[in-house]
Amino acid sequence: MNTNPIPDPIQAGLASGWNVIDASALDANRQFEVDVAIIGTGAGGGVTAEILSMAGLKILLIEEGPLKSSKDFKMREAQAYPELYQESAARKTKDKAINIMQGRSVGGSTTVNWTSSFRTPEDTLHYWQKNFGLQDYAPQALAPWFDQMERRLHVTPWAAAPNENNDLLRRGAEKLGISTAVIPRNVNGCWNLGYCGMGCPTNAKQSMLVTTIPAALSRGAVLLTRTRAEKLNFKGDRVDSLSCVAISADGLAPSGKTITVRARHYVVSGGAINSPGLLLRSNAPDPHRILGKRTVLHPVVLSAALYDHKVDSFAGAPQSIYSDHFLNTDAIDGPIGYKLEVPPLHPLLISATLSGFGEHHSHLMKRFANLHAIIALLRDGFHEQSVGGTVELRDGGSPVLDYPITDFVWDGIRRALLTMVEIQFAAGAKIVYPVHELADGYTSWSSAKKAIEALPYKPLFTRVVSAHVMGGCTMSDDTKLGVVSSTGRYHGVSNLSVHDGSLFPTSIGANPQLSIYGITCRLASMLAQQLTGKPAPVL
Numbered sequence: 297m298n299t300n301p302i303p304d305p306i307q308a309g310l311a312s313g314w315n316v317i318d319a320s321a322l323d324a325n326r327q328f329e330v331d332v333a334i335i336g337t338g339a340g341g342g343v344t345a346e347i348l349s350m351a352g353l354k355i356l357l358i359e360e361g362p363l364k365s366s367k368d369f370k371m372r373e374a375q376a377y378p379e380l381y382q383e384s385a386a387r388k389t390k391d392k393a394i395n396i397m398q399g400r401s402v403g404g405s406t407t408v409n410w411t412s413s414f415r416t417p418e419d420t421l422h423y424w425q426k427n428f429g430l431q432d433y434a435p436q437a438l439a440p441w442f443d444q445m446e447r448r449l450h451v452t453p454w455a456a457a458p459n460e461n462n463d464l465l466r467r468g469a470e471k472l473g474i475s476t477a478v479i480p481r482n483v484n485g486c487w488n489l490g491y492c493g494m495g496c497p498t499n500a501k502q503s504m505l506v507t508t509i510p511a512a513l514s515r516g517a518v519l520l521t522r523t524r525a526e527k528l529n530f531k532g533d534r535v536d537s538l539s540c541v542a543i544s545a546d547g548l549a550p551s552g553k554t555i556t557v558r559a560r561h562y563v564v565s566g567g568a569i570n571s572p573g574l575l576l577r578s579n580a581p582d583p584h585r586i587l588g589k590r591t592v593l594h595p596v597v598l599s600a601a602l603y604d605h606k607v608d609s610f611a612g613a614p615q616s617i618y619s620d621h622f623l624n625t626d627a628i629d630g631p632i633g634y635k636l637e638v639p640p641l642h643p644l645l646i647s648a649t650l651s652g653f654g655e656h657h658s659h660l661m662k663r664f665a666n667l668h669a670i671i672a673l674l675r676d677g678f679h680e681q682s683v684g685g686t687v688e689l690r691d692g693g694s695p696v697l698d699y700p701i702t703d704f705v706w707d708g709i710r711r712a713l714l715t716m717v718e719i720q721f722a723a724g725a726k727i728v729y730p731v732h733e734l735a736d737g738y739t740s741w742s743s744a745k746k747a748i749e750a751l752p753y754k755p756l757f758t759r760v761v762s763a764h765v766m767g768g769c770t771m772s773d774d775t776k777l778g779v780v781s782s783t784g785r786y787h788g789v790s791n792l793s794v795h796d797g798s799l800f801p802t803s804i805g806a807n808p809q810l811s812i813y814g815i816t817c818r819l820a821s822m823l824a825q826q827l828t829g830k831p832a833p834v835l
């Protein structure tokens with residue numbers, strides 16, 4: 297008997313006859329023939345699937361991760377990270393200096409993200425227009441696409457009071473005259489629990505898992521889970537077929553069964569790192585050797601602090617207050633700017649992120665309820681000394697990101713640590729811990745400032761993390777600058793598109809999901825029209 301009172305749209309859909317195939321259970325190789333094969337079911341793949349299925353096209357969705365639903369989301373890190381994240385939430389850059397979080401289940405990173413929803417900043421779009429010739433990416437031209445996705449995904453500013461973790465950012469910033477604002481979120485009936493990163497247990501988060509993917513499945517799309525797209529096979533200027541492998545039920549290795557897909561058109565939506573990885577494995581045309589380059593991260597640094605009162609940073613909407621005060625202080629291609637937010641603190645993630653070990657670490661973790669953290673997201677990709685990293689293939693064909701942190705970025709990291717620490721003291725922190733292996737806990741702003749100025753800034757000393765991977769399949773109509781055109785079509789291949797965050801020529805300068813929704817909504821609508829010869833449907 298199901299005692300869970302929360303309606304589960306996935307279980308209901310499966311019961312109604314959705315065509316979902318868990319490839320880990322296949323006992324023979326399989327072949328599929330469809331109009332459009334979409335690789336990846338995250339932000340880009342989900343939006344594309346809904347629009348193309350509304351246009352009447354026969355869609356196959358291919359997802360490496362499992363199909364999980366609210367009945368599986370138990371608010372437990374130990375379960376969520378291996379089941380729902382790339383490399384069990386421990387994906388790292390080649391030198392292991394940056395920890396990268398990306399999703400790996402139906403819904404992709406949207407199933408585990410923290411729901412902050414910002415439109416692409418106008419500065420970013422102007423930069424793309426000027427430097428990548430993306431003339432169609434004017435703020436007013438994109439506005440209707442953002443409107444459409446905001447309506448579809450219930451994006452509205454968070455109306456409830458911020459939790460204490462967020463409010464400390466607001467109060468500390470206010471004392472210093474630093475402006476803050478409320479974050480818009482894609483939620484509908486949110487219970488304010490704070491466990492978005494482990495999959496929403498109430499289905500309030502309007503991720504692709506509960507919105508666009510169910511809509512596509514209800515219109516007859518087929519979903520293959522536990523299926524990794526291995527290689528696009530080219531014939532002349534076309535993709536002839538796609539070779540996939542089934543993945544074992546534990547998600548760790550190929551099961552031995554293969555799946556071959558033939559489609560009129562292929563859309564790669566595996567997200568940054570994985571999309572260029574698939575295209576590199578497939579030897580996709582790359583005459584100017586730019587595939588996988590310009591992969592950007594919003595490198596994130598953090599400062600933790602202890603207060604005399606409880607903060608309970610694990611409870612309540614994870615991100616509801618932000619500040620762009622330090623994002624736009626200079627020209628966009630001047631010294632690197634940064635956005636300030638707070639992260640939800642859960643014991644596994646924060647204990648692995650904080651610096652130090654032994655008694656020092658245990659002392660901090662014992663006071664977990666009083667712990668607060670601020671993050672600074674650096675806006676990379678806009679300056680010649682901040683061109684991002686390069687996706688490479690390991691011997692087995694899996695992708696890895698080589699992301700050297702330049703002195704230009706380190707300078708931003710040092711400035712960001714100073715800002716965050718000053719805000720925490722202004723908010724009443726008793727001890728502040730800039731997260732750096734050689735930093736201490738500081739009890740005054742003056743001692744912290746002196747120490748931060750003197751710290752060495754190099755890989756593996758300062759903790760750097762990212763949950764915003766973008767770029768690697770840069771879009772531009774100039775083939776020397778972009779592997780994909782401004783319409784998302786892969787240059788030199790007539791039936792291949794890329795629809796995900798890997799398209800972006802720079803980082804966004806804001807949490808990227810709404811940029812991906814809006815931009816892929818436009819690209820998928822154009823593709824629907826091209827493939828059907830009819831006006832595209834409106835979501």
Ligand SMILES: Cc1cc2nc3c(=O)[nH]c(=O)nc-3n(C[C@H](O)[C@H](O)[C@H](O)COP(=O)(O)OP(=O)(O)OC[C@H]3O[C@@H](n4cnc5c(N)ncnc54)[C@H](O)[C@@H]3O)c2cc1C
Nearest residue numbers: 336338340360404405410411412525566567797807808809
């Ligand atoms: C913990 C966390 C918190 C975040 N919080 C926010 C936030 O608050 N606001 C915000 O704007 N953004 C946030 N993000 C980022 C945001 O969710 C992503 O930028 C966005 O979802 C990326 O969309 P995408 O389509 O590029 O890729 P994804 O959403 O990552 O989807 C890619 C999918 O493709 C699948 N895939 C990849 N390769 C293959 C292959 N070869 N074969 C089959 N399947 C494949 C993957 O398993 C994955 O499911 C967060 C991300 C994380 C991880």
